[in-house]
Amino acid sequence: MSQVRKFLSSAGTSGYLLLLGAIVINVVVQGSSFFSTANFTSILSVNTPLIIAAIAQTIVVLNRGIDLSVGSNITLVNTIVIMLSNKYGWSIEAACAAGLIAGTFIGAINGFIIAYFRIPSLLATFATMSVFGGLALIVLPTPGGSVPSYMYLLYGGQTLGIPNSVFIVIVVALIWLLLSKYPIGKHIRAVGGAEKSAYTAGISIAKVRFIAFTLAGTISGVAGLCITALTASGDPKIGLSITLNCIAAVILGGTRLAGGWGGIGGSVAGAVFLGLVNNIVFFFFNNFLTHFSGIASRASFIQQLLTNTIIILGLASAVFTQRRKKRAKIAT
Amino acid sequence: MLQIKGLNKQFGNVKALNNAYLNLRAGEIRGLLGSNGSGKSTMAKVLGGLMFKNAGDISINGETVEIGSPLDSRERGIAVAYQDLSLVPQFTIEDNLTLGREPRTSGWKRIERKQTREEATKWIEKLQINAAPHTLVESLDPSTASLVEVAKALSWNPKILLLDEVTACLHHDQVNRLFEVLRELKEQGLAIIIITHRFDEIFKICDSATILRNGETVTEIDIKDVVETDLVYYMTGKRPEPFSRKSTEEHAKKTEREVVLSVSDLYLRDKVKGVSIDVHQGEILGICGLQGQGQSDFLRAVYGSVAFDKGTITYQGKSVAFRSPKDAIRQGIGFISGDRHAEGIFPDRTIKENIFISKTSLRNLFSSVNTKKQAATTEEVVQRLNVKIGSIDHSASSLSGGNQQKLLFGRNFLFDLKLVLLDDPTKGVDISSRREIHQILRDLTKTGTSVLISSSDHEELLEISDRIVVFYEGRVNAEMTVDEHTEDLLISAMLGVRVNDHQEAGA
Amino acid sequence: MNQSTVPQLDLPPQGGRSAFHIGKLVRNNMFVAASLTIALFIAGSLFNPNFLNPQNIGSIFTLAVIMGIASFGQTVVVISGGDGIDLSIGGSISLGAVMSALVMNGQNSGIVPALLLVIGTGILIGLVNSAGIILAKVPPLVMTMAVANILGIVQLIVCNGSPTGRPAPAIAYIGTHRIFPILTVLMIVGVVFMFLARRFLNNTTYGHQLFAVGNNDNAAFLSGARPYIVRMMAYILSGVVGMLTGFLLLGYNSFVFINMGMAYVLPSVAAVVIGGTSFAGGKGSFSGTMVGAILLTTLASLLIVINTDEAGRQIINGVALVLILALYTREPSVRQ
Secondary structure, three states, rough: OOOHHHHHHOHHHHHHHHHHHHHHHHHHHHHHHHOOHHHHHHHHHHHHHHHHHHHHHHHHHHOOOOOOOOHHHHHHHHHHHHHHHHHHOOOOHHHHHHHHHHHHHHHHHHHHHHHHOOOOOOHHHHHHHHHHHHHHHHHHHEEEOOOOOOHHHHHHHHEEEEEEHHHHHHHHHHHHHHOOOHHHHHHHHHHHOOHHHHHHHHOOOHHHHHHHHHHHHHHHHHHHHHHHHOOEEOOOOHHHHHHHHHHHHHOOOOOOOOOOOOOOHHHHHHHHHHHHHHHHHHHHHHHHOOOOOOOOHHHHHHHHHHHHHHHHHHHHHHHHHHOOOOOOOOOO | OOEEEEEEEEOOOEEEEEEEEEOOOOOEEEEEEOOOOOHHHHHHHHHHOEEEEEEOEEEEEOEEEEOOOOOHHHHHOEEOOOOOOOHHHHHEHHHHHHHOOEOOOOOOOOOOOHHHHHHHHHHHHOOOOEEEEEEEEHHHHHHHHHHHHHHHHOOOOOOEEEEHHHHOOOOOHHHHHHHHHHHHHOOOEEEEEEEEEHHHHHHHHHOOOEEOOOEEEEEEEEEEHOOOOHHHHHHHHOOOOOOOOOOHHHHHHHHHHHHHEEEEEEEEEEEEEEEEEHHHHOOOEEEEEOOOOOOOHHHHHHHOOOOOOOEEEOOOEEEEEOHHHHHHHOOOOOEEEOOHHHHHOOOOEEHHHHHHHHHHOOOOOOOOHHHHHHHHHHHHHHHOOOOOOOOOOOOHHOOOOOHHHHHHHHHOOOOOEEEEEEEOOOOOOOHHHHHHHHHHHHHHOOOOOOEEEEEEOHHHHHHOOOOEEEEEEEEEEEEEEOOOOHHHHHHHOOOOOOOOOOOOOOO | OOOOOOOOOOEEEEEEOOOEEEEHHHHHHHHHHHHHHHHHHHHHHHHHHHHHHHHHHHHHHHHHHHHHHHHHHHHHHHHHHOOOOOHHHHHHHHHHHHHHOOOOOOHHHHHHHHHHHHHHHHHHHHHHHHHHHHOOOOOHHHHHHHHHHHHHHHHHHOOOOOOOOOOOOHHHHHHHHHEEEEEEEHHHHHHHHHHHHHHHHEHHHHHHHHHHHHHHHHHHHHEEEEHHHHHHHHHHHHHHHHHHHHHHHHHHOOOOOOOOOOOHHHHHHHHHHOOOOOOOOOOOOOHHHHHHHHHHHHHHHHHHOOOOHHHHHHHHHHHHHHHHHHOOOOOOOOOO
16 A cells, blocks of 8 residues: 555544644634744643543544533533532542542443443433433532632643643543553454454453443543633533534544544544634634624624534545545454 | 254244254364255354354263353354454454454563564464455455454364355365365364355365254265265255256357347456457356456446446447446346345345335336335235245345345346346355246346356356356456356366457457 | 265255244334333323323323424434434524524415425525535534534524514414314324325335335445435435424424524434334334324423423433333344
8 A cells, every 4th residue: 555545544644634734724814823832722721621522532432332421421520529629628639539430430320321231322322411411400500619729720831831731631642542552442442343243252342332431431520620620610511512522523533433443643633623723713703804894793603604614624524534445345 | 072962043933943963073074054044154153152042952072061152152162253254344454363362461461462463474374365464354355354254263273163154255276275274273183164055165175064954954974975966955855957058059049149238348447457248139148257356346337336437338239338227227237236235135124125126216206106016016026036935024134045136136027127237146045046046047038138147156157158258357368158168168267367369359 | 967875855845934024113112102101191190180181181292293393304314324313403493493483573474485495494404414424424423413503503693693583373373273172283283294204204216215225225226226315305304394393383482592493403313213213224114203202202291290400300301211212222232
């Protein structure tokens, strides 16, 4: 296979290419202020929850599943942390630990239902999304609360010129990359790519699926902690857009929804791409379109429209680079 | 070493296995034979742990065992290479071979990549697999993928090996190499069960055979005590009628008739490289060749389901280039694929719907359908083709493979066919259905329809064709009429030897 | 000819395989769903004896009709296979309601223009969905989600942030009039719609091709069907019926608010699943979906009667859905 073909067909390529394109266009519309540390920090720290959620979703998608409850997981963790620290006076560290455990537990519930009752993950997580969302409302009926200032300062700061939240992403990514070198990482993909073949090889489908969803739950919990640090408060309705966006990020990154193929690299790139698109549209408007009168009144609508259209185009091109010629129809 | 007694397996009302038995010794190669639906694959799946049995005893070396999962099966020393393959297409060959028993490093217990690579390389060399260990399985052609499946089973170092129709996609030399390896392993004490439809393989490699029919074991015999007709009798209950090959004159006369289809210099990507063929009216033209030499692609280019790059197709005197099967059907061309699972049957739809789909598709998109009339016509067709069904409102998945294949004929029969294209239609079909299909084809030609049939079974083509062309690497390698000396020429041509001065136009 | 030395054996005749019925499965699902619905009604009456009032039953069934019609497009799209799903119907319904309100503006003369506009826009929505799904091969889940987002914004642009308008009197009549306590005009509309839907799916060439394409698109193509066109029509139908549902919803509510259709999206998927339509495509029925819609609406009404707050309702809805899913959308075990 030629080198170009090989590059194009490896996992994550579409995400990297899209991200590159977005960076280039962003520089064009925003100018040199794009390269400031402040800008990087703001973009990356705002989007870290999405990036981490995309990593969680990738694991589930590699397993040929989908997790619609990621957003509710993040929301519930966020509300639990705020409630425990504000209402019950827990230290923020203890509250975060509890939040992480809650996230893991949520993932485990999903995993249990999906793995042992064999309910399709789309439907199961749609149902649990409601349940966890409702629980979040009970935990924290109205938005509010606060976190100690050192938490959000730490989250929003930089070390050695790199935004601190990036380190969180790196740690999470390393955990998954390490797992990939172990049988469990391989088996998660195997069950996703060809369930019957994995079963024939002696792998326990239920166990692997359970682990995949539980792991995704833990990682979503981390995203919930990040969003708590980011917004420095709690909001029981914060989650839905993250769910849809993290699924889009996974697809933009080239991971196949059918399972067995892909990786977190592409999803991370896809998530950053989404973050940049918002940025691009904003600057495009402010720097280029303001002299069209009549647009101003509907500016925010048109911006959103533009953003969504770009995302659709990004999805189309991501899927396009995935097309390979399959020769044999093999596993069941 | 292995003894199966009283094995029962039921799916709803269907008894796939009914009191079946099998005996196997170490160092023995036993064929497991039977028509489609006789229960062979079911028995394989029970032994492999993919299906649970309803009743029966399985004992290994005298000890009764329960096989509750594929893991159990492997731990008991059984390895199965499945017909529909148990590989993960998105993984490499080496990852597939070590799936479920990955070698681990000593310290951190990560997956040991060097050992993974070495093991894959070993089996690739042994079975002469034409691919590197890091190749993705989804990019392999069917024959290579089948060999990887066998390699996987062998890499488990089993005591009992079961091969379920693995030779279906293999080339002649691949089969020979496989048999060499099997003989080696047999000397070392491996017990082997081989499921196959090909009689030449049975007599070449098997020591003994167990024959199933309708889920029951008919008998167990030693191969040296029987001949082919005996096996057919056990499998079907009927003695096969001797057939006579038509005389050369009869075949030759047909070439004097008018040409229905004339293909000139057809090119399709790297699959078809300048093929020219003429089909005369009422003639059966067989396309022979190993799998993947371009026959399938050629047929589909003619049918219009894929677009060809260069060349001309003249049908009934007019130059055509069908843009979709719909156009071809409109002009009286039918297509029947042997891969009924992927390309033919709608398993959850009724038999009636399966038969009428083409007719319905040709009408306007939103016209109403007369279900009563459809029902009546379906009954007629089912009768005419002797399809064994419960009722026309049952789903097509309730039929056996051979009967499903006949449904596909029924679909085409609703039209006034001038030409029918067949892509390996009897692959995996039991012998009596196969004979019936051959007769259907012969009857078709009596009413003037022409038949262009590709088959991986050269004996089948020798039986029914008037003329045969051989495809090799995308070109027509030989063209011959059928007589007593054709077989040897045919096999040589299939392997690439140029047997006569046949020159493709413009080659 | 070689003489065989093998003795003749007395072998049993080769019989035909016995088959299983397609109808049984679907009916099975519907039977279970119907029983559950009855159970819910009984449970509701325990909390509040008025639950079994003819008036209340009529209201529930009316809501179910709207839910069912809203789910018609989803049913067709899911049957068409290829991982088909339409998450944009919430957007279609909302946009349909907003547009209808603006155009009709309380006048009967506005009915026809509103219908034309709504149907035309529905076709456009279907074309956009199809373009992404069929041409660009974007997974339906994602494409329709993106289109849903866009429709939400278009809705805002169309009414400039705050929707105005009222349904025409005739439409409000259809949407709200009760013939008997237990029978509303909308229920009759629902029955007629079900009848037409059934004929459409079972007795037209499109329906035949739809099921074939959903069951095995390759085989359908080789048999002369046109999978692309069939699937495109499915999304167009979904868009059109979604917009028409918005139109109808306006009549039912008599006023319009933003994102009126959001609450219908995921329940439409649930209704389709409960009704026995398979996400693999090629199998299913609209009657099943309708029964699913009735079940879901009854559950929702029950929860209101029990007087739970929004949080509680969400949780119970979710848990109930998990239980229903566990009952009969379980995938078969890998080991048979």
